[in-house]
Amino acid sequence: MSSVSSSNNNNNNNNNITGVKRKAALLNEKYEFESTLTLEKLRKQQAEFAKERDWDQFHTPRNLLLALVGEVGELSEIFQWKGEVKPGLPDWKEKDKIHLGEELSDVLVYLIRLSDKCGIDLATAVQDKIKRNAAKYPAHLAKGSSDKYTAYTEQVKKSKK
Amino acid sequence: MSSVSSSNNNNNNNNNITGVKRKAALLNEKYEFESTLTLEKLRKQQAEFAKERDWDQFHTPRNLLLALVGEVGELSEIFQWKGEVKPGLPDWKEKDKIHLGEELSDVLVYLIRLSDKCGIDLATAVQDKIKRNAAKYPAHLAKGSSDKYTAYTEQVKKSKK
Amino acid sequence: MSSVSSSNNNNNNNNNITGVKRKAALLNEKYEFESTLTLEKLRKQQAEFAKERDWDQFHTPRNLLLALVGEVGELSEIFQWKGEVKPGLPDWKEKDKIHLGEELSDVLVYLIRLSDKCGIDLATAVQDKIKRNAAKYPAHLAKGSSDKYTAYTEQVKKSKK
Amino acid sequence: MSSVSSSNNNNNNNNNITGVKRKAALLNEKYEFESTLTLEKLRKQQAEFAKERDWDQFHTPRNLLLALVGEVGELSEIFQWKGEVKPGLPDWKEKDKIHLGEELSDVLVYLIRLSDKCGIDLATAVQDKIKRNAAKYPAHLAKGSSDKYTAYTEQVKKSKK
Numbered sequence: 017m018s019s020v021s022s023s024n025n026n027n028n029n030n031n032n033i034t035g036v037k038r039k040a041a042l043l044n045e046k047y048e049f050e051s052t053l054t055l056e057k058l059r060k061q062q063a064e065f066a067k068e069r070d071w072d073q074f075h076t077p078r079n080l081l082l083a084l085v086g087e088v089g090e091l092s093e094i095f096q097w098k099g100e101v102k103p104g105l106p107d108w109k110e111k112d113k114i115h116l117g118e119e120l121s122d123v124l125v126y127l128i129r130l131s132d133k134c135g136i137d138l139a140t141a142v143q144d145k146i147k148r149n150a151a152k153y154p155a156h157l158a159k160g161s162s163d164k165y166t167a168y169t170e171q172v173k174k175s176k177k
Numbered sequence: 178m179s180s181v182s183s184s185n186n187n188n189n190n191n192n193n194i195t196g197v198k199r200k201a202a203l204l205n206e207k208y209e210f211e212s213t214l215t216l217e218k219l220r221k222q223q224a225e226f227a228k229e230r231d232w233d234q235f236h237t238p239r240n241l242l243l244a245l246v247g248e249v250g251e252l253s254e255i256f257q258w259k260g261e262v263k264p265g266l267p268d269w270k271e272k273d274k275i276h277l278g279e280e281l282s283d284v285l286v287y288l289i290r291l292s293d294k295c296g297i298d299l300a301t302a303v304q305d306k307i308k309r310n311a312a313k314y315p316a317h318l319a320k321g322s323s324d325k326y327t328a329y330t331e332q333v334k335k336s337k338k
Numbered sequence: 339m340s341s342v343s344s345s346n347n348n349n350n351n352n353n354n355i356t357g358v359k360r361k362a363a364l365l366n367e368k369y370e371f372e373s374t375l376t377l378e379k380l381r382k383q384q385a386e387f388a389k390e391r392d393w394d395q396f397h398t399p400r401n402l403l404l405a406l407v408g409e410v411g412e413l414s415e416i417f418q419w420k421g422e423v424k425p426g427l428p429d430w431k432e433k434d435k436i437h438l439g440e441e442l443s444d445v446l447v448y449l450i451r452l453s454d455k456c457g458i459d460l461a462t463a464v465q466d467k468i469k470r471n472a473a474k475y476p477a478h479l480a481k482g483s484s485d486k487y488t489a490y491t492e493q494v495k496k497s498k499k
Numbered sequence: 500m501s502s503v504s505s506s507n508n509n510n511n512n513n514n515n516i517t518g519v520k521r522k523a524a525l526l527n528e529k530y531e532f533e534s535t536l537t538l539e540k541l542r543k544q545q546a547e548f549a550k551e552r553d554w555d556q557f558h559t560p561r562n563l564l565l566a567l568v569g570e571v572g573e574l575s576e577i578f579q580w581k582g583e584v585k586p587g588l589p590d591w592k593e594k595d596k597i598h599l600g601e602e603l604s605d606v607l608v609y610l611i612r613l614s615d616k617c618g619i620d621l622a623t624a625v626q627d628k629i630k631r632n633a634a635k636y637p638a639h640l641a642k643g644s645s646d647k648y649t650a651y652t653e654q655v656k657k658s659k660k
Binding site: 041048053054060073075078081088091092101116123124127132136141145149153155 | 199202203204208209210211213214216217219220221222223229230231233234235236237238242245246253256259261262263264265266274277279281282283285286288292293294295296297298299300301302303304305307309310314316319320321323
Binding site: 360363364365369370371372373374375376377378380381382383384387390391392393394395396397398399400403406407410413414417420422423424425426427435438439440442443444445446447449452453454455456457458459460461462463464465466467468470471472475477480481482484 | 521522524525526530531532533534535536537538539541542543544545548551552553554555556557558559560561564567568571574575578581583584585586587588596599600601603604605606607608610613614615616617618619620621622623624625626627628629631632633636638641642643645
């Protein structure tokens with residue numbers, strides 16, 4: 017039981033070790049992500065990274081899943097004693113935002129690697145899922161409600177007739 | 178305590194509801210993801226999806242984080258009674274792979290939405306993190322080892338001199 | 339991606355199925371748990387439950403761990419769209435508290451089962467851990483602070499001399 | 500992304516700090532937990548621990564939930580690169596079993612604290628849940644099957660008539 021994650025300290029040490037500067041990847045004025053990075057590029061990068069290190073032997077689906085759970089735990093630790101936080105994190109220190117960006121990245125990396133090793137095309141799967149979500153939560157019915165879609169299933173069915 | 182997720186049943190129902198066909202997004206012969214989908218496109222899609230439904234009021238950072246944890250739980254339920262599974266999931270039924278693709282997608286959707294609402298450019302952050310990982314785990318030192326990078330920190334430091 | 343857990347519905351159905359009434363296990367006026375239930379009694383109950391159903395074949399450590407993660411996901415879903423909630427949950431409906439009690443129970447059941455199948459005496463382990471936490475977080479130093487213990491490690495060391 | 504948890508190192512340091520010896524809380528020959536520790540005793544210990552440190556201000560339900568998720572992440576990290584592990588962990592080193600006992604304990608501590616701060620009597624709730632599980636999974640129907648109970652719901656209903 018620890019009150020606050022020690023990751024900041026560790027990460028500072030990493031700086032000394034790796035010599036790669038940690039940058040704050042904050043959203044720009046237009047509030048967008050960098051626009052060219054594809055899921056496939058990330059998949060390929062990670063596949064090569066693992067191959068060069070002979071790590072495919074460790075990257076079984078359930079190993080990767082547990083690694084993903086571990087990273088989600090680290091992500092949660094960042095938020096655990098903070099109470100509710102505001103969108104955009106206006107009160108956070110720069111170094112805490114950097115740390116957050118790293119943990120979000122770790123989750124993404126394992127998610128992509130897990131998809132790859134399961135033979136799932138995550139890019140196609142997520143586009144399918146978004147279409148299905150749009151059909152499950154029609155804007156005019158779901159507006160302003162956090163109800164599960166089953167709350168208006170009947171209405172959706174009727175509207176399709 | 179349930180032995181097996183009920184999501185398949187639910188998802189089958191969804192099919193009836195939404196009319197959007199669930200497709201298997203399996204990796205193609207070249208074992209790649211669809212190549213054009215960017216993280217920014219996903220961010221923008223989700224931001225518009227939420228705006229149209231007036232859901233930004235619910236999408237606070239910690240709400241989204243708990244939703245992410247919920248989806249990781251659903252992902253884990255798919256694997257929970259299976260014992261070790263082989264890369265590529267050669268023994269899985271088509272519908273179970275589709276279900277897996279959906280849960281992986283849900284995690285991705287909330288991860289991107291969480292990053293967006295925290296003001297973190299996930300695309301830039303993940304590219305930074307991958308560079309740092311490469312520096313922490315040099316291929317010639319990390320080869321075939323699942324040790325944490327601290328196991329060869331000294332060697333990395335020396336090699337940088 | 340679902341806005342709200344469907345578990346209430348499922349649980350209501352369960353009521354019909356099992357005929358076992360769901361009770362609200364709310365804290366009494368003295369705000370205490372029922373006082374006689376031991377961890378060992380729970381361990382024994384679960385071991386017998388599994389044996390009677392020939393489920394030990396499924397209850398490998400990693401299967402149980404993933405089942406635990408799944409239940410933590412269901413627990414998180416209860417809290418996901420609520421924003422911050424007050425201690426004692428004064429604004430919650432009775433049925434939502436019952437549902438919460440069930441998910442907390444599911445986590446406990448798998449935690450005990452996992453410990454058992456790993457050969458760890460959880461009762462002894464937790465008492466050891468609490469002693470260690472007390473030493474790491476001396477009341478006079480930790481008072482009113484959510485800092486990790488490393489923030490006052492030096493003071494703890496000195497005070498032991 | 501780290502290959503192996505650094506917790507062992509941290510914990511070794513803790514030993515130096517706290518002076519409280521870490522013991523292996525392995526199951527005894529009869530394969531049982533210590534028999535007297537009740538959930539209520541744990542609840543009371545933690546409530547006093549928090550009160551002495553003025554920590555109730557941090558122990559809101561969602562803060563505790565995220566802390567629980569963080570500990571489940573640390574638990575998962577122990578298992579992440581191991582592939583399937585055998586019941587009883589016959590191949591594990593003593594120090595890794597101690598570490599496991601600590602992480603299992605951390606999850607338990609936060610689970611009890613969360614229940615307490617939500618006003619849920621976890622001891623009563625879990626006994627109710629176990630009764631309901633027994634009704635949902637009758638031994639003669641569930642024997643040797645990991646199917647979800649809904650697979651034999653009809654049979655359960657009929658057998659109740």
